[in-house]
Amino acid sequence: MSRHNKLSRVSALTTFTLFCLPACSARSIDIPRKICDTPVAQNLAAPLLKSTGKLSEWHTAGWGEKGRSVCIVSVDRSEALRLRFSWHTDTIDPMKYSSLDNSVTGLWEPRRIHRLAESATLGDNGSIATTHCAGKWNFTLALKVTRDRKIVHQRKAIENFMRAYMPATMKAVGCTHP
Incomplete structure (x- = not known):
């Protein structure tokens, strides 16, 4: 192969790289300003949604009403976050539900965390926080x-996400931060 042909191939590859990489690279997702109807800073949600693709949310029936509801945030149809919102009259110990053998909310290496809610736990793959609201509701x-x-x-x-998201959610549903 002549030196001219080698230079032409290198030049063509360089031109392709300069023009195609910005357009051909994987697209990143647009991090929303709200997750499951609660405002949250995009820089706090981004590490939990780190991926590429289209972001979508799915809510259970009765979303926003007292009782139990779930919001699933997906990236390209693959579940990324699962948030469970629960109203109840009894007080609960989040550590009980953080246990890895709890199939619904089991967390890896859960530990209690303070100044997030009345009672909260934090694990390597999630968090559970509970607080008293108006009247008989928790x-x-x-x-x-x-x-x-x-x-x-x-x-x-x-932890960074929950420290912003829990108070914002409590405000949205009419609870006050302790």
Whole structure:
């Protein structure tokens, strides 16, 4: 192969790379300003949704009413986050529901966390927080990161998200932060 042909191929590859990479690279998702109807800073949600593709939400029937409801955030039809919102009259210990043998909200390496709600736990793959609201009602929020079950040690990103998301959700549903 002549030197001219080699230079032409290198030049063509360089031109392709310069023009195609920005357009041909994987598209990143647009992080919403609200997750499950609650405003949250995009920089707090981004680490939990780290991926590419189209973002969507699915809510159970009765969304926003007292009782239990679920909101699932998906990226390209793959579940990334599962949030459970629960209104109840009894008080609960989030540590009981954080146990890994709890199939619904089991967390990896759960520990109690303070100054998030009246009672809260934090794990490597989620968090559960509960607090008293007006009258006889208590409110519990359980977050589970389900995007990639092999990825662990997201504790700091989950804590940062929950420290903003729980108070914002409590405000939206009419509870006051302790």
